[in-house]
Amino acid sequence: GESVGLHLPTLSVQEGDNSIINCAYSNSASDYFIWYKQESGKGPQFIIDIRSNMDKRQGQRVTVLLNKTVKHLSLQIAATQPGDSAVYFCAENNSGTYKYIFGTGTRLKVLA
Amino acid sequence: EPEVTQTPSHQVTQMGQEVILRCVPISNHLYFYWYRQILGQKVEFLVSFYNNEISEKSEIFDDQFSVERPDGSNFTLKIRSTKLEDSAMYFCASSGSGGDYGYTFGSGTRLTVV
Numbered sequence: 001g002e003s004v005g006l007h008l009p010t011l012s013v014q015e016g017d018n019s020i021i022n023c024a025y026s027n028s029a030s031d032y033f034i035w036y037k038q039e040s041g042k043g044p045q046f047i048i049d050i051r052s053n054m055d056k057r058q059g060q061r062v063t064v065l066l067n068k069t070v071k072h073l074s075l076q077i078a079a080t081q082p083g084d085s086a087v088y089f090c091a092e093n094n095s096g097t098y099k100y101i102f103g104t105g106t107r108l109k110v111l112a
Numbered sequence: 113e114p115e116v117t118q119t120p121s122h123q124v125t126q127m128g129q130e131v132i133l134r135c136v137p138i139s140n141h142l143y144f145y146w147y148r149q150i151l152g153q154k155v156e157f158l159v160s161f162y163n164n165e166i167s168e169k170s171e172i173f174d175d176q177f178s179v180e181r182p183d184g185s186n187f188t189l190k191i192r193s194t195k196l197e198d199s200a201m202y203f204c205a206s207s208g209s210g211g212d213y214g215y216t217f218g219s220g221t222r223l224t225v226v
Binding site for chain 1: 152154155157162214220
């Protein structure tokens, strides 16, 4: 599989600001997408999902946007808090398969 | 909140040795998965398991890997003869339905092959 080594893209935001994390997915047949949060030493944690028949979905403080034309997902976090500091992965699924394909991840650092 | 439990949290093994990584999925889930994450890299799919058989596997999941659900609660990943490049975090996950639904991941087992 594709390797990105030890250097993840990093987004640094001030506490209280909004964060936008982007992801390009690979398979135009993917029809279900999830954003996961991974804190150090822990497994990925579900944040929010979206199906391909939608272009926007909102949760508590988080919004996911899907642009199928350019195969792009974004995760918006409102009023970013120190507890939001983590690595964020998008993951895509084709409903004909059981597996998720994860993106490379973005490290979010929240500055006090 | 229900959790997926993995043991051990860290295992060190000699190259060429067999290891078994253990997972207890969420009790009413039917689909089980193993993923791995080499340090600093993407989370990669290894295998999915449903109805006591492998439903899908990746090219990483070669003949040295096997999975088993030996009883009603455990789900194991065996690596028959470990190599240095098997060093990674191994995550177990489970879900109540197939792929088009979010998984719950465990906290992982860090495997170090020396």
